[in-house]
Amino acid sequence: MVPPPWQDVYDPRTNNSLVTHNLLEEYAVLPVVDLGLLCQGNEAEIQKLVMAAKEWGFLQVANHGVSRKLLNEMEDQACRAFALPGEAKMRAEPAAGSFHGYLSKSEDNVSRMLWSEALRLPLNPLQREDVITKLWPEGNAAFSSAVEKYIATVEQILLQLLKNLASGIGLDPLHFTQDVSNDGHSAVLRMNFYPTSSKSSAPTLGLVAHSDPQVLTILHQNGVDGLQILKDDKWVAVKVRRGSFVVNVGDILQVMSNDLYTSVVHRVVMKRDQFRVTILCGMSLHPKAIVRPAPELVTDKRTLQYRPFTPEEYFISLLSNGVYGKTHLDRFKTSPGL
Ligand SMILES: O=C(O)CCC(=O)C(=O)O
Numbered sequence: 001m002v003p004p005p006w007q008d009v010y011d012p013r014t015n016n017s018l019v020t021h022n023l024l025e026e027y028a029v030l031p032v033v034d035l036g037l038l039c040q041g042n043e044a045e046i047q048k049l050v051m052a053a054k055e056w057g058f059l060q061v062a063n064h065g066v067s068r069k070l071l072n073e074m075e076d077q078a079c080r081a082f083a084l085p086g087e088a089k090m091r092a093e094p095a096a097g098s099f100h101g102y103l104s105k106s107e108d109n110v111s112r113m114l115w116s117e118a119l120r121l122p123l124n125p126l127q128r129e130d131v132i133t134k135l136w137p138e139g140n141a142a143f144s145s146a147v148e149k150y151i152a153t154v155e156q157i158l159l160q161l162l163k164n165l166a167s168g169i170g171l172d173p174l175h176f177t178q179d180v181s182n183d184g185h186s187a188v189l190r191m192n193f194y195p196t197s198s199k200s201s202a203p204t205l206g207l208v209a210h211s212d213p214q215v216l217t218i219l220h221q222n223g224v225d226g227l228q229i230l231k232d233d234k235w236v237a238v239k240v241r242r243g244s245f246v247v248n249v250g251d252i253l254q255v256m257s258n259d260l261y262t263s264v265v266h267r268v269v270m271k272r273d274q275f276r277v278t279i280l281c282g283m284s285l286h287p288k289a290i291v292r293p294a295p296e297l298v299t300d301k302r303t304l305q306y307r308p309f310t311p312e313e314y315f316i317s318l319l320s321n322g323v324y325g326k327t328h329l330d331r332f333k334t335s336p337g338l
């Protein structure tokens with residue numbers, strides 16, 4: 001893997017108020033789910049998945065069958081994209097109202113995305129090629145084909161998990177996947193790059209606390225930890241087994257499960273002595289689908305938590321209100337503010 005050559009150009013900006021939390025927290029090991037066992041319909045493994053999505057909102061997926069070669073190739077391609085000259089990356093900045101493109105850590109994002117930059121590529125292949133040709137006007141066949149192969153592979157894992165997350169709580173196995181669409185606003189392959197700095201080895205925030213707006217997301221990291229989750233009101237750093245994926249419940253799955261599954265707030269904290277690359281694939285619903293809690297999950301004990309809305313409405317709210325913590329879900333509650 002080629003580390004980008006420009007790692008020292010950023011200021012630590014440690015005076016930002018978001019960085020005043022104690023960034024060094026205790027470690028937790030996320031529940032591990034074996035994908036091979038899930039595919040065989042192993043009931044104990046399905047229940048382990050359900051427990052993880054309810055109690056943690058996060059889990060590790062092992063025995064997933066994705067080759068080390070493909071993961072290395074993706075890390076390498078991400079590094080090459082982030083190593084492009086600033087002008088090339090700026091050409092790919094998102095158009096107004098769009099989720100997709102290159103996010104620099106300059107401009108307004110400094111206070112939000114802090115020590116990182118990101119590339120959000122649409123899952124829709126045609127839209128994705130538009131972003132790629134902004135980065136490389138002549139195209140980049142190696143990048144495009146690695147990304148395409150990776151998306152096709154991890155989408156299958158997400159679909160498998162979503163089927164089990166539905167059947168494991170007595171829903172039709174297709175309940176969470178029937179409206180999945182690559183045209184969703186937040187249907188994304190997101191590459192994150194957290195550079196090193198020789199200035200100081202003090203920890204700093206790489207990505208501000210947020211929940212993911214998708215249905216379910218799957219994350220590969222280059223063997224460098226940094227992800228923290230807010231568990232029982234306390235930040236815990238997650239240790240990830242090399243080669244396992246991290247999967248987390250997104251806001252839309254929380255709504256569809258009427259709060260049975262939780263979309264947990266997370267952030268990235270970097271020690272800045274090792275650069276970190278992560279690749280996230282987020283599965284999303286068609287912009288015009290109706291998102292509502294599954295009727296089977298609305299009971300006397302667990303009353304209806306959300307009004308129906310479209311992913312488009314949700315996305316517009318997200319764009320106009322920003323991605324801080326999880327406050328945007330409250331806007332769709334049946335009793336806002338409760
Ligand atoms: O890089 C990570 O560990 C997490 C990235 C993340 O949370 C995101 O891209 O939404």
Ligand SMILES: [Fe+2]
Pocket residue numbers: 210211212266
């Ligand atoms: Fe996230």
